[in-house]
Amino acid sequence: MAKTKNSGAKYTEDWLPIVDIKNGYIRVKGDGLLGGEQYVTGVRIEPKNIFITDTQNQAYVINALMDFYNTMNEEFWLICCDRPVDIDLFKSELEIMYNEAQNPQIRKMIQEDIRKCEQFSGPTYNSVDTEFYILIKGSVKNVEVLQKRVANMISGLAQAQLNCRQISDDDARVILDSFFNDGLKTEFGTVMS
Secondary structure, three states: OOOOOOOOOOOHHHHOOEEEEEOOEEEEOOOOOOOOOEEEEEEEEOOOOHHHOOHHHHHHHHHHHHHHHHHOOOOOEEEEEEEEOOHHHHHHHHHHHHHHOOOHHHHHHHHHHHHHHHHOOOOOOOOEEEEEEEEEEEEHHHHHHHHHHHHHHHHHHHHOOOOEEEOOHHHHHHHHHHHHOOOOOOOOOOOOO
16 A cells, blocks of 8 residues: 555554664664664573573572673663574474484484474474563764673673673564564565665
8 A cells, every 4th residue: 555645544654763773773763852863772692591500500690690780870671582483494404414414323312303393393382482682772973882881781791601792683673573563573574664
């Protein structure tokens, strides 16, 4: 449907404050109080189950995370997104590995993993991978300050034995899809020009 001036219809891009997504930054319109446009960026944290480690390591990680959060002196958002996992794709990769493996013990281990995949595939299972993000915002004019804050977050999370990296454009889209589309990935293209 073509957008016309007289149609009176509201379009998503008319009310979303998003201007652009580029180089791991979501550029958003200013709200008037803070001036012009701002960037939203952050880090993607790799999931880690600390509860399979010993209690001393668990306590260390938890204390390091408390120290990290206490050093965050700006507004931030902690976001968890469930992302669907394609078990059939993983199973196909295992089958290729199985066909290429020469060692009978390795073939047996791969075959066991293929059987486990079959248990979790099908219409009754919704396999998801949980992703964790910490987002911050800053002025478009002070990108260096924002980049330093991201580097400090990465360093602080490394002290807590967590691996992370600055978000990519794809990560930004996953976050937006999670909020605006109930976690479903949109396949119809972008609404921004």
